[in-house]
Amino acid sequence: MTYNIKEIASLAGVSKSTASRVISGNGYASPEARARVLEVVEQLQYKPNAVARAMVAKRTNNIGVIVFREQQPIVSHPLYGKLIDAILEAAEGLGYSVLLKTDREMSVRSADHMLERRVDGLILISRLRKNVVDHVKKYNLPYLMVNGSTDDPDVIHLVSNDEEGGAKAAAYLHGLGHRRFFVIAGPQEHRSHHLRLEGFKQGLQRLGVPASDLTVVLSPESNLEQGARLMAEHFETFIGGGYTVLFTTNDMLALGAMKVLLQRSVRVPEQAAVMGFDDIDFAAAYSPALTTVKVDTNRMGHDAVALLDRLIHQEEVLSKKNEFASEILIREST
Amino acid sequence: MTYNIKEIASLAGVSKSTASRVISGNGYASPEARARVLEVVEQLQYKPNAVARAMVAKRTNNIGVIVFREQQPIVSHPLYGKLIDAILEAAEGLGYSVLLKTDREMSVRSADHMLERRVDGLILISRLRKNVVDHVKKYNLPYLMVNGSTDDPDVIHLVSNDEEGGAKAAAYLHGLGHRRFFVIAGPQEHRSHHLRLEGFKQGLQRLGVPASDLTVVLSPESNLEQGARLMAEHFETFIGGGYTVLFTTNDMLALGAMKVLLQRSVRVPEQAAVMGFDDIDFAAAYSPALTTVKVDTNRMGHDAVALLDRLIHQEEVLSKKNEFASEILIREST
DNA sequence: CTGAAAGCGCTTACAG
DNA sequence: CTGAAAGCGCTTACAG
Numbered sequence: 001m002t003y004n005i006k007e008i009a010s011l012a013g014v015s016k017s018t019a020s021r022v023i024s025g026n027g028y029a030s031p032e033a034r035a036r037v038l039e040v041v042e043q044l045q046y047k048p049n050a051v052a053r054a055m056v057a058k059r060t061n062n063i064g065v066i067v068f069r070e071q072q073p074i075v076s077h078p079l080y081g082k083l084i085d086a087i088l089e090a091a092e093g094l095g096y097s098v099l100l101k102t103d104r105e106m107s108v109r110s111a112d113h114m115l116e117r118r119v120d121g122l123i124l125i126s127r128l129r130k131n132v133v134d135h136v137k138k139y140n141l142p143y144l145m146v147n148g149s150t151d152d153p154d155v156i157h158l159v160s161n162d163e164e165g166g167a168k169a170a171a172y173l174h175g176l177g178h179r180r181f182f183v184i185a186g187p188q189e190h191r192s193h194h195l196r197l198e199g200f201k202q203g204l205q206r207l208g209v210p211a212s213d214l215t216v217v218l219s220p221e222s223n224l225e226q227g228a229r230l231m232a233e234h235f236e237t238f239i240g241g242g243y244t245v246l247f248t249t250n251d252m253l254a255l256g257a258m259k260v261l262l263q264r265s266v267r268v269p270e271q272a273a274v275m276g277f278d279d280i281d282f283a284a285a286y287s288p289a290l291t292t293v294k295v296d297t298n299r300m301g302h303d304a305v306a307l308l309d310r311l312i313h314q315e316e317v318l319s320k321k322n323e324f325a326s327e328i329l330i331r332e333s334t
Numbered sequence: 335m336t337y338n339i340k341e342i343a344s345l346a347g348v349s350k351s352t353a354s355r356v357i358s359g360n361g362y363a364s365p366e367a368r369a370r371v372l373e374v375v376e377q378l379q380y381k382p383n384a385v386a387r388a389m390v391a392k393r394t395n396n397i398g399v400i401v402f403r404e405q406q407p408i409v410s411h412p413l414y415g416k417l418i419d420a421i422l423e424a425a426e427g428l429g430y431s432v433l434l435k436t437d438r439e440m441s442v443r444s445a446d447h448m449l450e451r452r453v454d455g456l457i458l459i460s461r462l463r464k465n466v467v468d469h470v471k472k473y474n475l476p477y478l479m480v481n482g483s484t485d486d487p488d489v490i491h492l493v494s495n496d497e498e499g500g501a502k503a504a505a506y507l508h509g510l511g512h513r514r515f516f517v518i519a520g521p522q523e524h525r526s527h528h529l530r531l532e533g534f535k536q537g538l539q540r541l542g543v544p545a546s547d548l549t550v551v552l553s554p555e556s557n558l559e560q561g562a563r564l565m566a567e568h569f570e571t572f573i574g575g576g577y578t579v580l581f582t583t584n585d586m587l588a589l590g591a592m593k594v595l596l597q598r599s600v601r602v603p604e605q606a607a608v609m610g611f612d613d614i615d616f617a618a619a620y621s622p623a624l625t626t627v628k629v630d631t632n633r634m635g636h637d638a639v640a641l642l643d644r645l646i647h648q649e650e651v652l653s654k655k656n657e658f659a660s661e662i663l664i665r666e667s668t
Numbered sequence: 669c670t671g672a673a674a675g676c677g678c679t680t681a682c683a684g
Numbered sequence: 685c686t687g688a689a690a691g692c693g694c695t696t697a698c699a700g
Contacts, residue, residue, distance in 0.1 A: 002473055004693055015671045020695055027696085028669055045472065050450040051394060052693035054385045055676050062433070062451075073615065075418045081410030088409065088436050097447060099396070100434045102422050113431060116384040117396075138379065139336055224619045255619055262621040281407065282616045285558045285589055287596040338677055349687045354679055361680085362685055386677035389692050 003046050011044075012036040023048055054118065063091060063121045063308060064099045064114035068128040068148075071221060074102040078252070078280035079297060080125065083146065086301025087123065094309050096120070108135045115139055121308040124148060127190050142311035146304050149191030156311070158304050158322045162192050162277075165293040165326030166199025166249075167206075169275055172328055173245050174207045178273060181214045182243040184230050184253050186222030193222060196249040196277055196293075215243070219253060227256025235264065244272055251276035251283045251292055258290070258333065273334040277326075288332035296324050337380050345378075346370040357382055388452065397425060397455045397642060398433045398448035402462040402482075405555060408436040412586070412614035413631060414459060417480065420635025421457065428643050430454070437462075442469045449473055455642040458482060461524045476645035480638050483525025490645070492638050492656045496526050496611075499627040499660030500533025500583075501540075503609055506662055507579050508541045512607060515548045516577040518564050518587050520556035527556060530583040530611055530627075549575070553587060561590025569598065578606055585610035585617045585626055592624070592667065607668040622666035630658050 009019035014033050021027035022037040023046075029037070040046070054060040065087060067074050075081055084100070091098050099119060103110040106129050114122055115136075122136060122143035133155055136143050145157040173181070181204065186193035197216065204214055217234055219226045227248060231238070238246070246261070248254040254276030261268055268274050268288050276283060279294035303322065310317050343353035348367050355361035356371040357380075363371070374380070388394040399421060401408050409415055418434070425432050433453060437444040440463050448456055449470075456470060456477035467489060470477050479491040507515070515538065520527035531550065538548055551568055553560045561582060565572070572580070580595070582588040588610030595602055602608050602622050610617060613628035637656065644651050 005695095006693080016694080017671055017673095017696085018669085021670090024695075030669055033669080047446060047449045047473070049452060049693055051385055051388045051452050052676090053695080055389055055678090055693080056695050058676070060385060072419060073415065075409060075422065076412065076415030076615070078410065078412075081407065081415045084409045084434075085406060085436070088434065092435070097433050097435065097451060099431050100422065101426070101431065102419070112381060116381045117431060118383060118385050139381075224615065255616075259619060259621040259623075281410070281558065282589075282619075285593060285616075286620070287593040289593075339679095340677080350678080351680085351687055351689095352685085355686090358679075364685055367685080383677055386692090387679080389677080389694090390679050392692070 012040045062119045063096045064119035065123045066101045066110050067125045068103045082297040083301045086298045090302040090305035121312050160295040160324045162195035163199035166196040167203035170200045170203030178245045180243045181245045183216045184248045186249045193249040222250050224252050224256035227253035231257035231260040246274045251278045251280045269334050291331045291334040294327045294329050346374045396453045397430045398453035399457045400435045400444045401459045402437045416631040417635045420632045424636040424639035455646045494629040494658045496529035497533035500530040501537035504534045504537025512579045514577045515579045517550045518582045520583045527583040558590035561587035565591035565594040580608045585612045585614045625665045625668040628661045628663050
């Protein structure tokens, strides 16, 4: 059974107004009135209707999170899963509930759903079309973007410093003595994959590595399967070409590709060093454990919610672009 | 800017009632009125306020999903992540949005949040205390449990057939010629881990394997780290004891433990066969790929939402206990 | 300190 | 086919 405030009020012998004041904690009520109302609330296990509250407050205390991604895994993507865990935790801490949606059509529909549900703010995750942002902008709903890409100077976004991470990876591997580099890079329309590759290339160039000592293979998707497929496809080139490094623009690609190497009895890291990017849980769990560039998804998720909260409260927000430092994690594969 | 129906109505030159009828699609409206309203809606990009709608419909079209788990990973748990992906997809298909919450305190608070927000139904995931179910039961909110455990005959729940899976694993490994079995089992308060172990034991017993040829080590948590820690701790026993099989009650434990075996140069499967349970994405990606018992999380998630939808529509629901067959996936580690 | 009234943005009988 | 009215469950000035 579910009661409403009118019933609570009448059982407590007060008016709705008074009942509302004690339940919501706003406004005065005599100690006696307060006690009677609270007793009824307790006894009936009254749960105030948040929908009605939202109606008058013009605030739902819900935030919307949309993950744009064409293929599974989405929530079960090791990186996005961690990001969502962090977002849920942070949201809880600030009193928000989260409406979560995945959008495989990369359309404007999911944003419309959130708009209709009157979320207080919106977190847009991963690669999304420009028109989605343009659409959201028309409503004055606070929003921000995580791990996506945009050239729109208005959009507040959180990203990892992918270019720097790529360059660091190049420097680290070069420092180990490697001279011929093989790269499998994810979709270049995606900011992260693009910048990680660019950073890596530039890093190499700065170290004086000629372009002829670098081979880049582009992958249409950034998952385990494509990593494995491309490594298998280019196996002869890799082995015959004197390459001693496999760098990939994320861990899934690295792990997929490394499996092929191991299956074909290539010793990692003795014959070939393998390095990824992200630091998903399985990077450390693999054997050999994968050297990678860590993205601090936990902090990113927490900061995203904190920032959105500032936006919701109309507080000033310092900078549009929020970059998170990337850090090399040396493990067994290099 | 965001408009309300009154503004739409007045711009279209009709009453709120008429505007409402055409926008909601319920009730009559002349073609002319309809056209005028729709034009204004389109031009102003009007988004009806779902909060107000929910208020009168006494239905939010939101469902709540709570994952009960004391430790990270929660959403980023490979199994729960997949389950949530399936739930989101199925919910979307039936017109629901989902409010997602993780509960690490195993309390009743998260359920209360959902109750206050007036979700149409609730999906409770993983291990949860009896008092949570008892609490939810008091409100007449449709709910069901996925991958949890209960001895309450009223509770509609979806589980994998863990006992059968365990027995199948035993039979398969025994059939391969193995005679001494080492098991790392997750928390026995958790239904799945408990039944998987029971099924495995009983399977072995039926095959005439004496209890002395089975060693079981209990793990306080079911993650990679504990799998690795326990294997390292019992390594001497394992190697010195003539065991040729490592079976674990989930893939994370298996992968964590297998890494230790590989690091110490134990050849898998030649010297030791390793087998897990769940079929998370990384089971197939590991090298050697992990043989496991597959739980069809995708179907489980879809069925959970479909079932909840039936409950919400007060349709009859066939059986309280919905069991999903488990299936052995033979890969490289056995 | 308290209660009556108005209002949040919709929908739904009901009368015309 | 259409509009005025009432109501969903709250909160918030306002008068007393």
